[in-house]
Amino acid sequence: MSIDLVWQYLCSPAFFQGAVMTLLLTLCSLFFGVVMGLILALLQESRFRAGPALAFVYLWLFRGTPVLFQIIFVYNVLPTFGLRFSAFTCAVLALSLNEGAYMAEILRSGLQAVRSGQRTAGMALGMTGGQIMRKVVLPQAARIVLPPMGNQMISMLKSSALVSVIAVQELLLVANQTASASFRYFEALCAAGIYYLVLTSLFMVFQAWLERALDPKKRRKPAGSLTDRLIRAARQPAPR
Structure with a gap:
């Protein structure tokens, strides 16, 4: 093993561009996957019979x-129907459609975890269905679904390597092409593995920060803060 060669691969523009492509694929697919999953989760909760049926067919x-x-189906079959997209667009489309099926179950479980009594209380306060969903249900569901969504983020990052079959220049394809040219597979794959570990670590740090930001208990200020002392002083009765 050559440490210098691994470092050379890590600093090379080709590997860096492959890592950026992997990150871009992951973020785009996650965004559209979450949007699709939320739509499917709401369809499953819909009162109309067609909604749950459509969601079931999609998930199945x-x-x-x-x-x-x-991925192969989207890239090779859609052009036969006159739908021609770039390899990157086909990759994002396939990954997003797949991710939406799993995000739908995660989001549905989060929506069902919010007690129905809170929806009833919102209606008693005169809130509309959209206001209840936006201000009451979704903030609480977000805290519940965040850990499994974090796992899906990391899983999506690793699944993005599959798009190398349609020649998207992501990280694993760059490493494989570099190794094929020099026959130094160990060093090239080690460099790619380090990039993957760095990206997954960043996702884990972001998830931990987001969980802390959404947790009202962790956001609560310490009891001895200046604000709390001022509030306690204001509540004390004035001296006679």
């Missing part, structure tokens, strides 16, 4: 087939 289809199959 995309959870029942491998993500690699979906």
